[in-house]
Amino acid sequence: xTWWERAYLFEILRGLGITGGVFVRNMWRWMTxxxxxxxxxxxxxxxxxxxxxxxxxxxxxxxxDGRPQCIACNLCATICPAKVIEIEAAFDPEDAAHxxxxxxxxxxxxxxxxxxxxxxACPEDAIRMVKEVPNLPTHDRSGLWLSLDExxxxxxxxDVAKPYPPGPERKPAQRAS
Amino acid sequence: xxxDLVIYLLYIGYAVAVLLVFGTVLTWVERKQxxxxxxxxxxxxxxxxxxxxxxxLIWLGLFHGLADGLKMMLKEDFRPKTYDRFAYAIAPWVVxxxxxLVFAVIPFGGTLVPAELLRALPSxxxxxxxxxxxxxxxxxxxxxxVVFAFGGLTIIGAMLAGWSSANKFSMLGxxxxxxxxxxxxxxxxxxxxxxxxxxxxxxxxIIARAQSGVLLxxxxxxxxxxxxxxxxxxMTAAIAENKxxxxxxPEAESELIAGYFTEYSAMKMGLFMFAExxxxxxxxxxxxxxxxxxxxxxxxxxxxxxxxxxxVVALGHGTVVVVQMLVFLAKxxxxxxxxxxxxxxxxxxRYDQLLKFAWKFMFPLALANLVVTAIAVWAVRT
Numbered sequence: 001x002t003w004w005e006r007a008y009l010f011e012i013l014r015g016l017g018i019t020g021g022v023f024v025r026n027m028w029r030w031m032t033x034x035x036x037x038x039x040x041x042x043x044x045x046x047x048x049x050x051x052x053x054x055x056x057x058x059x060x061x062x063x064x065d066g067r068p069q070c071i072a073c074n075l076c077a078t079i080c081p082a083k084v085i086e087i088e089a090a091f092d093p094e095d096a097a098h099x100x101x102x103x104x105x106x107x108x109x110x111x112x113x114x115x116x117x118x119x120x121a122c123p124e125d126a127i128r129m130v131k132e133v134p135n136l137p138t139h140d141r142s143g144l145w146l147s148l149d150e151x152x153x154x155x156x157x158x159d160v161a162k163p164y165p166p167g168p169e170r171k172p173a174q175r176a177s
Numbered sequence: 178x179x180x181d182l183v184i185y186l187l188y189i190g191y192a193v194a195v196l197l198v199f200g201t202v203l204t205w206v207e208r209k210q211x212x213x214x215x216x217x218x219x220x221x222x223x224x225x226x227x228x229x230x231x232x233x234l235i236w237l238g239l240f241h242g243l244a245d246g247l248k249m250m251l252k253e254d255f256r257p258k259t260y261d262r263f264a265y266a267i268a269p270w271v272v273x274x275x276x277x278l279v280f281a282v283i284p285f286g287g288t289l290v291p292a293e294l295l296r297a298l299p300s301x302x303x304x305x306x307x308x309x310x311x312x313x314x315x316x317x318x319x320x321x322x323v324v325f326a327f328g329g330l331t332i333i334g335a336m337l338a339g340w341s342s343a344n345k346f347s348m349l350g351x352x353x354x355x356x357x358x359x360x361x362x363x364x365x366x367x368x369x370x371x372x373x374x375x376x377x378x379x380x381x382x383i384i385a386r387a388q389s390g391v392l393l394x395x396x397x398x399x400x401x402x403x404x405x406x407x408x409x410x411x412m413t414a415a416i417a418e419n420k421x422x423x424x425x426x427p428e429a430e431s432e433l434i435a436g437y438f439t440e441y442s443a444m445k446m447g448l449f450m451f452a453e454x455x456x457x458x459x460x461x462x463x464x465x466x467x468x469x470x471x472x473x474x475x476x477x478x479x480x481x482x483x484x485x486x487x488x489v490v491a492l493g494h495g496t497v498v499v500v501q502m503l504v505f506l507a508k509x510x511x512x513x514x515x516x517x518x519x520x521x522x523x524x525x526x527r528y529d530q531l532l533k534f535a536w537k538f539m540f541p542l543a544l545a546n547l548v549v550t551a552i553a554v555w556a557v558r559t
Contacts, residue, residue: 023213026214037212038217
């Protein structure tokens with residue numbers, strides 16, 4: 001150590017200058033109505049910098065008429081390592097192409113490990129994961145069960161995978177962004 | 178005199194209110210300042226809901242202090258199986274009370290002339306006559322000595338707490354607190370001696386009044402400019418005296434759990450914390466009085482501003498009193514903020530380093546400062 005460092009006071013003052021500088025800079029940002037913090041005010045704020053491939057929240061894709069694309073085959077529920085997906089299948093004789101549909105489709109987010117295997121298992125591209133995380137903070141365990149309605153409330157218009165009824169010209173699916 | 182009683186009761190009420198408010202607000206300031214210093218937002222979840230409405234008052238998390246207090250009150254008051262119940266029970270009070278008492282000798286404003294303030298009420302003004310009161314609760318000749326006497330009492334509280342807890346960690350914390358506080362108390366006293374030599378008095382009121390002049394034509398005649406080294410040493414010793422980081426060896430969470438108040442819980446522990454925060458304000462007030470000119474603004478006298486160009490701005494008596502009190506509070510707040518800055522910037526000492534720092538580094542410096550000051554004062558006076 002040089003005598004300058006050993007005199008202690010000057011280096012201490014330099015350190016205080018650094019931390020005080022950060023304080024003044026952040027206070028100036030707050031006072032000019034900008035954000036002076038790196039942290040996010042969860043859950044009121046969502047981070048804008050989730051990675052494109054972040055496995056955040058599940059969504060169920062829809063056919064153009066708004067019905068879920070899911071055919072209740074239970075493949076996702078089977079492969080799910082945490083066994084969080086519950087599907088109750090129902091029969092619809094009116095719809096010749098897809099007579100089987102989910103009457104109930106629920107995901108228990110208290111156990112979900114966000115591995116994305118359900119997405120890979122799905123033969124119909126009916127379940128996907130978007131990068132935003134689900135807004136789940138709750139006082140009650142039951143609030144962590146997301147049902148069909150909630151899984152369908154996203155903006156599917158730009159992301160309909162298949163035309164309905166299914167035709168020969170299939171476009172590759174666009175990633176939900 | 179009944180008039181004196183009225184005035185001094187008002188002073189005491191003001192002092193107690195100021196200290197308690199400082200103690201509460203400083204917990205918030207500490208949280209928020211630490212957060213802003215480290216790019217965070219800080220505590221802002223506690224709120225008070227206006228009854229029967231959905232309006233939540235958050236006020237930047239100002240109510241966290243209130244929530245803390247409530248939590249302390251409602252927690253279980255755990256009592257260890259100790260051999261000395263009495264000492265265990267009074268220890269927090271022995272720490273807390275002297276801290277409040279120190280403020281009695283600190284001048285928090287200039288001179289109050291009640292008759293001039295109450296000119297609108299002739300009968301009240303006549304009742305007060307031509308009495309004048311310096312804004313200082315106790316105008317003692319022994320001002321600074323009283324500060325150090327009461328400061329020394331808190332050591333006893335810390336030692337009592339540690340001894341009576343029947344816990345090895347508390348014991349170690351108390352031993353550390355004892356040796357640390359005694360060492361740094363000495364240095365505090367030595368650094369202040371230089372100022373006493375210059376001002377020729379230990380009465381804080383006289384010291385504050387002596388700093389109202391102007392030095393070299395433009396500098397305010399504050400103690401800081403007469404005794405810069407003493408100011409730095411005093412601040413360091415005062416932080417050590419208050420046992421805060423970087424000198425928080427008596428508590429040292431990573432080594433001693435909570436040091437001498439390990440066995441305390443609920444409001445008893447709250448008293449220790451509250452005493453610490455009030456002591457921040459007390460140190461701020463002492464530093465302001467000794468080194469930052471107390472309630473004086475540069476170029477301001479009891480009748481208004483006299484700017485260097487000979488320009489005079491006259492102010493009424495009431496305005497001057499209020500301005501001086503506000504200036505004092507603002508300076509205290511700045512010094513408190515500086516202490517919090519130090520607390521969140523520097524790492525903790527090792528214990529041998531702490532004592533070596535006191536006795537081998539600060540003690541000689543304080544002595545040298547005193548000698549140089551004494552010689553300089555002697556040279557100027559002869």
